[in-house]
Amino acid sequence: MSQDKLRRRIAWEAARLMYFREETEYYRAKTKAARRISRGDMRPGDLPTNREIREQIEAVARAFEGERRAIRLGEMRLEALRMMRILKDYQPHLVGSVLTGHIRRGSDIDIHVFSNSVEAIRSTLEEAGLPHEVVRKRVVKHGEEKTFVHFHVSGQFEFELTVYPPETVNRPPVSSITGRPMERATIAELEKIIAKEHPNLGHQAVDAEEPGVVDRFQVYESLLLPLEHIHENRKYHPESDVLTHSLQVFSLARAESPYDEELLLAALLHDVGKGIDPKDHVAAALEALDGFITDRTAWLIAHHMEAQQVLDGTAGQRMRRRLENSEDYESLMLLAKCDRAGRCPKALVPELDEVIDYLRGLERDYG
Structure with missing residues (x-):
């Protein structure tokens, strides 16, 4: 088997593992896929990139879901818009697969919010009647330890809200997939995306704007x-x-x-x-x-x-x-x-x- 063909097969298998939630991290998915498909050891540089795997996730999703996936993507973006309007005081930005369109089975909705007060965000969610859980994760990068605060919010779709200091709102994190600044969308930008890519949901996006209305x-x-x-x-x-x-x-x-x-x-x-x-x-x-x-x-x-x-x-x-x-x-x-x-x-x-x-x-x- 040629090296290119082997790489594509590993990318497809890694995508399948992630789509069916057997693995949630790109690195673990690609190494497990490599062990299954390659008879010998593979150098890290020979493994598919995160971008290649993401493209294959898209293909797997199309194969298994067909048109239902586009419908689900529209629904998830609409729910993201509703949540962002609830959190409008915290400069919310949509990130991740719901923004890029690369959703897979079990994908949640990732939103970055900016505040120095975790309690203020908690209070906003409680006032909106949204049950949630606060999780603090310690991450070590380049020898520096940081603690990130996440809100996990349950509903029709799962949300993960990540809290950042307000002064970092104009400094997007680097994407682990592209190596470039992460794609993000504000409320206004998401409204335009929905209007362009999901025109049939346009009236619902307007309805979602009504303040204080909770389903x-x-x-x-x-x-x-x-x-x-x-x-x-x-x-x-x-x-x-x-x-x-x-x-x-x-x-x-x-x-x-x-x-x-x-x-x-x-x-x-x-x-x-x-x-x-x-x-x-x-x-x-x-x-x-x-x-x-x-x-x-x-x-x-x-x-x-x-x-x-x-x-x-x-x-x-x-x-x-x-x-x-x-x-x-x-x-x-x-x-x-x-x-x-x-x-x-x-x-x-x-x-x-x-x-x-x-x-x-x-x-x-x-x-």
């Missing part, structure tokens, strides 16, 4: 996604994780009352607080959902644990009377029964995307 369904999704990694005592919750439980409870409630959006939201969201404060998950859920659910849904979530006591026969007379006096008592008890039944380890549950789409449909069709 409540994205808030729900961002609160639910972390539950996939929360596991409880299998004696009481053999169904695997809290997200699976929540989807089971939703499915059971939908079978009983398919058009009661407020009840269905309570069924789906009643345990989201476990991803925030497991010691008081009810209060945590209500605080996180404040402004995004109705009073009735909030009441159902607030009392779903007391309803379990009613089912057990351990509720005091005063508690029982207080709950029974509510016009939503029957709905509460239905929620409690679904909550108790939604603990089957082998039950089939819908995907979260399907559930969110169903709820969006209820809002669209019934207001």
Whole structure:
């Protein structure tokens, strides 16, 4: 096999590894690919460059996704624009694959923000109802150690926000792919990209500009996604994780009352607080959902644990009377029964995307 052909095969294999998230770093992907394809040792200079691998990632993505990839890229850029408008006070710049168009399966949205106050950014995200995690990474380059602060924000797409000092806003970092200053886009520049490359999304980009408007369904999704990694005592919750439980409870409630959006939201969201404060998950859920659910849904979530006591026969007379006096008592008890039944380890549950789409449909069709 010629050296050029070997290099192309390694680039393709490295791209495949990165596209399917078997590897996330270029160097590890290319060295693993070289070991698989080359029978002998290869000098570092003979390995494909990061740019060559990125081009092959593009080819792999086209092969596996076709037109869906262009649609997803447009959606990711639109979400990036929404996030950047929320963070407008911190001079946000879009970077990475969503800007360049080289997205792959599992790509997140990378945005650089500029501020001397991590707390100010945290406060802005909290006010927007966006759950997030702060991660500090120590990096050593050229013998100098630096600590970078990242915000990981969950939602329809994952975001990584990297915080830089304001005085560096005009000094873009060097790209590990091109060796040149990193490509970046401001809000205005991203608006132009969307208008040019995704004209069908133009009206949505305008809608995204409306201040203070947050898609409540994205808030729900961002609160639910972390539950996939929360596991409880299998004696009481053999169904695997809290997200699976929540989807089971939703499915059971939908079978009983398919058009009661407020009840269905309570069924789906009643345990989201476990991803925030497991010691008081009810209060945590209500605080996180404040402004995004109705009073009735909030009441159902607030009392779903007391309803379990009613089912057990351990509720005091005063508690029982207080709950029974509510016009939503029957709905509460239905929620409690679904909550108790939604603990089957082998039950089939819908995907979260399907559930969110169903709820969006209820809002669209019934207001």
